[in-house]
Amino acid sequence: MSDDTGPNTGEREDGSSGKTGFFGNIFNSGKGRAGEAERAAAAMGEAIPGAGEGVWDEDEECVAGDVSAYVHSLEAGRDPWCPRQTAHGALDVMQGFLSPHLSNFQATADHQRKANEDPKSTAGMASSTMKSSTEEENFRKAAKIRDEDQPRMSEDMQRHLNRAQYQTEGAVLVASGMVGHAVGVALDPAGEKAYVVTDSGKLYSVSRTNHVKREFVTTGNLGSPGGVALDGKGKAYVTDNSGNRLVRVDLANGNTEEVATGVRAYGVKLGDGGKTAYVTGLDGKLFAVDVEKKDAKKLIVDQLGSSTSGAALDGNGKAYTGNWNHVGNLWEVDLRADPPSKRSVATLSRQSCDVALDGAGTAYVSDHWGDVLYKVDLATGAQHVAVKATGSFSALGLALDSSNGVLYVSTWEGQLWRFSLRVLQTPELIEITTGV
Template sequence: MSDDKSPNNSEREGGSSDKPGFFGNAFNSGRDRAREAEKTAAEIGEAIPGAGEGVWEEDEESVSGDVSAYVRSLEAGRDPWHPRQTAHGALDVMQGFLGPHLSNFQATADRQRKVNEDPKSTSGMASSTVKSSTEEEDFREAAKIRDEDQPQMSEEMQRKLNRAQYQTEGALLVASGMVGHAVGVALDPAREKAYVVTDEANLYSISLTSHVKRKFVTTGSLGSPGGVALDGKGNAYVTDNRGNRLVRVDLANGNTEEVATGVQAYGVKLNESGKTAYVTGLDGKLFAVDVEKKDAKKLIVDKLGPSTSGAALDGNGKAYTGNWNHVGDLWEVDLLADPPTKRSVATLSRQSGDIALDGAGTAYVSDHWGDVLYKVDLATGAQHVAVKATGSFSALGVALDSSNGVLYVSTWEGQLWRFSLRVLQSPELIEITTGV
């Protein structure tokens, strides 16, 4: 005889087995609850006016027929853009979305229960899942782009691209917000950095590519800087005009050391070997300082005028100086003559803070009083404004990056600007807006 309660012989509604398996009760319960919810939704829809499917005849005199049909007839005459006052719209959504959704839930619950009751199916599903997971991890590992797979660009190609970009930009604000007046700038093109000093004893390093600005920490105070130069050996030389000295800064650790004293130092440039610093004094003197020896300085020339400031070297034995607080002469000093001599290249019509030479016979001179950068023809003395600004542009430090064909200018307002030498050499006037 068979037992009516045997799980092998009895069938539940819907033709499914009573065998619960590991999660059979959970699946059966979920299916049954979904079915009950669907049934309840249908009953609610039938009981609430406006949810029925009847048709209302306009000549009926009373609401004795299908109430839902009557409500729908009222709604049909309303402006479709006006919000409805009855609930049947929401019920339509419930029946149109939730009903099928609950039916799908029942079917899914049945399928999951059957899979659970079949050990082979369950085992296969788990095995398939593990296999799929392992294959996915293998695929992800194989698809990874490693550093050695990344597209590579040589340093030389990167420099060429930077040069092309710099030369076509015309004018660009590289950095701002430096504390104090940015009185001097020096360049390290090989490392694509600029070093800027301010008159509040701050030294900044600035990336010429990312424009990231970092305040340099030194072990000793820089006093009241006027200029900065690099020797190409990891050292910066900073003038301290109030302290009457030249200071060396080790860029690796920030250590400072006095190189020369007794000089009202303002402007500074180093020769190509990095062994001799040419320093201008605010008292109208030009000194040569042997930076490899302690306090080894030599007076080159004097009587260059009050507030002698910027110094520039042409690489052929000549130096040029200006006067940052007075209108005076642009001086050329022959360093190879014995004794050294000076001559006036031009009687300037403007102030002259710092000077850079383009190697093609033109000097670029900053005028922080007139808010311009101007150029002087060294052969004729002719002077023309090259850059002027809307806003303040009190140009102070000037440095040329000849390898990339650009000129950098630091300003009283604590900014660093970059200008295309190609544009500067043209007759065009560069006009900028500084934002200050």
């Protein structure tokens, strides 16, 4: 026989139907707990001596009933903003504050229980919640920015912004802390990297945008490099003056191989679309090396002076060379002549290591002894200091980034600097502090 007064059916003492379900039980439980708390507060007020409702007789100045009436009269005369010092005042505050809230809590719980028992109300709340959730999800999907919707900047615009940034910076220390003396530098325009070699046999890649420096690991020993050049096809060519050879490095895997031997190689530049390496020797010679053939080298000119070092190509069939350890000539070599010929552009007043051409008739020459970078007018041979430093600035390798209008300089101190070509071309002197 069924019992209609089970846990979820039947009439309750509070007038509810009893068919409350899960949420109804929660509301009934909360209401009951609030009622118990209210009754406990009232019982505590009655049980504590001096907390009752005694009457104070003004004429007799005595208490009729509980002594608390006298205490209440004292409390009534106090400033309400002053701290209460009696337990009776604290009880008054407690009962005056808690009792209404506990009563309100019971009423609210009862109201929520009845709303829960109403199927229409419950369905409405659920429908509203689901609708709100669905609308929010739809909004998120509609407001989401896809990768293809992201604003894009053309490569031309990015190059323009880079150029504008580089030209306004003047002088920037790009990287430091390279092991050994940073004797040579070459640029990879496509990868936005500079590659630097040191005379301790290290090859570094340096990001030209965020200046991150990484040591490049090669499978073979690079010996004692003097210069580096890139073919734009993933290969680097490094001179090893201690091993009298030219070495090729695969930048994809670090594999190395000898391209030419028997050359006191120091400076190197690539021409003919990367097919020919023009290599200077410390014995005053300039060679052309066919990099597509094994050990295919040809002497172009000699007697360029002892310690011939840096080399530069103007793209119009002429090469320029400097000297590593001696005051000597800045030579111009006509590669198209038969036989190739040379002429002295200027007698350099300082030692020179590497040479770079700006395409506007000026050669930039590094002076590692004088701690300066100077420029030479190719037409007149006039020389002017372009950069000097507070601290050591033993300029060695040079590489020109004509697309961004900047010149990169590697130094004896293991640093890589970048200079605005626009500033270099003015009569103004650039003064830097190197920190070393």
